[in-house]
Amino acid sequence: MSDHYFEFRGVSKSFDDHLVLDDVNFAVDPGETAVILGRSGVGKSVSLNLLMGFLKADAGRIIVAGEDITDYTEAQLGPIRQRVTMVFQTGALFDSLTAADNVAFPLESLNKFTPEQIDARVKELLDMLEVANMGDRIPEDLSTGTKRAVAIARALAASPEAILYDEPTTMVDPLMAGHIIQLITKLKAKFQKTSIVVTHDTHLAQKLADRVIFLREGKVGFFGTWAEFEASREPFLRNFRAQDELIPALDAKI
Numbered sequence: 001m002s003d004h005y006f007e008f009r010g011v012s013k014s015f016d017d018h019l020v021l022d023d024v025n026f027a028v029d030p031g032e033t034a035v036i037l038g039r040s041g042v043g044k045s046v047s048l049n050l051l052m053g054f055l056k057a058d059a060g061r062i063i064v065a066g067e068d069i070t071d072y073t074e075a076q077l078g079p080i081r082q083r084v085t086m087v088f089q090t091g092a093l094f095d096s097l098t099a100a101d102n103v104a105f106p107l108e109s110l111n112k113f114t115p116e117q118i119d120a121r122v123k124e125l126l127d128m129l130e131v132a133n134m135g136d137r138i139p140e141d142l143s144t145g146t147k148r149a150v151a152i153a154r155a156l157a158a159s160p161e162a163i164l165y166d167e168p169t170t171m172v173d174p175l176m177a178g179h180i181i182q183l184i185t186k187l188k189a190k191f192q193k194t195s196i197v198v199t200h201d202t203h204l205a206q207k208l209a210d211r212v213i214f215l216r217e218g219k220v221g222f223f224g225t226w227a228e229f230e231a232s233r234e235p236f237l238r239n240f241r242a243q244d245e246l247i248p249a250l251d252a253k254i
Helices: 044-051 076-082 099-110 116-128 144-156 175-192 203-206 226-231 236-252
Strands: 006-015 020-027 033-037 059-064 084-087 162-166 193-196 210-214 219-224
Touching: 006 044, 020 044, 020 059, 020 144, 033 099, 033 116, 033 203, 044 059, 044 162, 044 193, 076 084, 076 203, 076 210, 084 210, 099 144, 099 210, 144 162, 175 203, 193 203, 203 236, 210 226, 210 236, 219 226
Parallel strands: 033 193, 033 210, 084 162, 162 193
Antiparallel strands: 006 020, 006 059, 210 219
């Protein structure tokens, strides 16, 4: 058991001969929102998949919901995945179900809610995520940004303790990215759920982060508050911040 909600203790992960995570350590306390920053390919999304038990670490221990899940079986991970949900970068919606039915799915799977309760919860969440008018659409009829909003609604449906977000603002236009940032910020203020957000977007990180985990060359290059991250004089952090600041300006010119 651990006092931290999420924790990596000396976690390493390789794919073939490629070392992605190398003795990584960090911790996220209950109610905190941590943001994992870094360039592409540094193991940000891999970290989320390890926390969900979709991947197994080569070394180290992984704590989720205060429990050491490193050696858990799929059966043991089931209850953990009811307490912790993940919003995938692709949305991972069921293609044959409408947006409303996608949100209803985790509630129906629990077999403890009446149809009326499920309908009320779905309406509440679609309203909250500002996609109520899209409830009868199937995923192929939704924009990428709307799919993300529906995926977030589905993740919230069964009232999990914690949510993991994988690149919620990637592959959407700047206007929609700003809207998604506003939605996630609103959800943080309303629910105060323990969260980890994987992103390369410092604008999203600045809005959300209680803690910043910056991955660099397989290791934690920085772990601390956003204020400490901004104040850091480390050249690689300054370079990352400077390059990310250029993106809105470039988008505005295109």
